Amino acid sequence: MSRGFRRSRRGIRARFDDQERALLAHLFVEVHEMLDDGPDGESDPLAMLVGIGTATDLPGDPAVARLLPDAHRDDPQASADFRRYTEAGLRQRKRDGLELARQTLGRDGNLVLDDAEAQAWVVALTDVRLVLASRMGLEVDDDHVRLELLAAAELAHEAAVAQRDAGGGSDDDGEADPSGGEATAGLSMLLAIYDFLTWLQESLVEALLEPLPRD
Template sequence: MAKGFRRTRRGIRARLDDNERGLLAHLLVEVHELLDDDAGPGDDDPLAQLVGIGTAVEPPSDPALARLLPDAHRDDPEAAAEFRRYTESGLRERKRAGLEVARRTLGRDGALLLDDDEARAWVVALTDVRLVLASRMGLEVDEDHERLEALADEQDSDEPGGLGFLLAVYDFLTWLQETLVEALLEPLPDGS
């Protein structure tokens, strides 16, 4: 059973059992694959390729991906398209890199021990996974969580893939992320 993150003299530490590690690894890979860049740098322009200017100007059609890569200018579609063209490729790459840090560190033996940079990558990776799960479940505001819990109770859907299971995973990720943020904000223990 998981023990949340806490700061130690050696780094930020958590304990996760094999099932929890497997679930987290699966989710990290799923979101990484969702972010695979199908709108990479412009093919014809060597300068665009060099600096990572993409061809994407429309928001993603997948609602979960659209939450990960939102429009920067909701009131100005032209500015949003231009901003997306210049930033989406790099944003996708940074998100994939953070997910990869989390997946790689998750594979270490023993307790999960992170340095501060790895812990910050984990915070972003957990946010991205939670955003995708929330989008898939229709969780937009706090009241949605209560509505989904009631629906899950009606459906008795605690089996893997069911709504109750997905809500439990979402709540687990939320708790894990909260303990991680708290650990990042803690001062180093005395004697370090």
């Protein structure tokens, strides 16, 4: 199980088991794929050469929109112009950072990062957390409390169903699902992953701020 990040003389270290490595790698790949070329995939070659895209609107996927927010919410024209000149590069930088973080997970033994790699991890973890938060509807602190209650109800319902099935009871008893049914399916797992990433990122930021230890 992960012990979080620590500053050492060799670099910023962390220990992950195989399941944690696989989970993190999967999340980095998933968000990387979300940040595809978007509308720029159909841009003219000259525009692509100088890094100008065609996207002027906020992405339709709410999760991607949180990764690529409007720069000027009160000025749609300025926001559109800014997005046209910057979104393609921002997408690529985020993909590069996610891929770098994923590649470091392939190293043998404990993970050891230099400061540049650690900074890439900070951004990559932020991007994954933003996507998870969007999928769960987590916008403000109070939302986390609400989601915790829903996740607890989901787990309680699953335990009740398992107990009923073990006793040979029927699923068709007309009882309502207190967790909200399909709307919260897997919510407890998503929230647990989000909290794990939050803790991991906090330990990484703290490690980056730590002075280099003495011999």
